[in-house]
Amino acid sequence: MKPLFHPSVDSVSVEGILHALSDPMRVAIFAHIACSPSAQMCSNFLIVHETNIPKSTLSQHFKVLRDAGLIRGERRGVEMHNTSRCAEIDQRFPGLISSIIKAHQLQSGSRSTSVAARKKSAKASVRN
């Protein structure tokens, strides 16, 4: 099988990171990985079971996060172990990731909006 692509630390771009994290599903996933102490496999997420998102979409989201350099994926037998690359990135862009995560948690704490609902409201505001 094709080996997974991971960008080198100094080829990750701010735009790439911001793009990857500008999706509610992906920030949620990334926040989960970044916060958890141990590696996580793809499908063991609250969000995944809450929203029963299709596998293909999920796979894409993980790919985007990998391509942005935010996470590292490692095949372990049949399943995939994902770990955050926070430390590396923090060295290149100090404080970036942590302040995004902090803001994300602040938001999801203060609002009772679900992950699914959030996306629509974002698009609705465009039409004004």
Added chain:
Amino acid sequence: MKPLFHPSVDSVSVEGILHALSDPMRVAIFAHIACSPSAQMCSNFLIVHETNIPKSTLSQHFKVLRDAGLIRGERRGVEMHNTSRCAEIDQRFPGLISSIIKAHQLQSGSRSTSVAARKKSAKASVRN
């Protein structure tokens, strides 16, 4: 003419901000506005003259930044004055904006890549 839409401070979302700033042209514009002490009208930007981007595209970029709650636009006669809403946002998401701007400057400082070239390279990496 239709009055400009600006979201209230507490209806701005992290995703919206990240999306708006995940475009090289828009971060550049926003960084310029955020750093400059006085209001700026639409077309007085280095980037605009460097890349001679069409007006319609530029207008869209400004709209995205406004809709994300990052800037405030004010019609002053025939031209438009844009000011950053950093202070307001910083109150809601402390440190978010400043760390993004810092990262952006760090990147554009260390790399000699032009704004125009950056976008392509981001897309090229997807195909691996």
Added chain:
DNA sequence: CCCGTAGTTCCGAACCTACGAACTATCGAC
């Protein structure tokens, strides 16, 4: 070898984005 599980790839439909052309609004000159 066969089956179940975990992910990936393919592809069509829906959605988003860039930019030229046509439009609106305001100011200044005549």
Added chain:
DNA sequence: GTCGATAGTTCGTAGGTTCGGAACTACGGG
């Protein structure tokens, strides 16, 4: 007032991106 220039917006469309179902690959267990 009307003509023209300037600064932005809106519209339409071609090209690109994303979502998700169906079909596929990889590995492990029985």
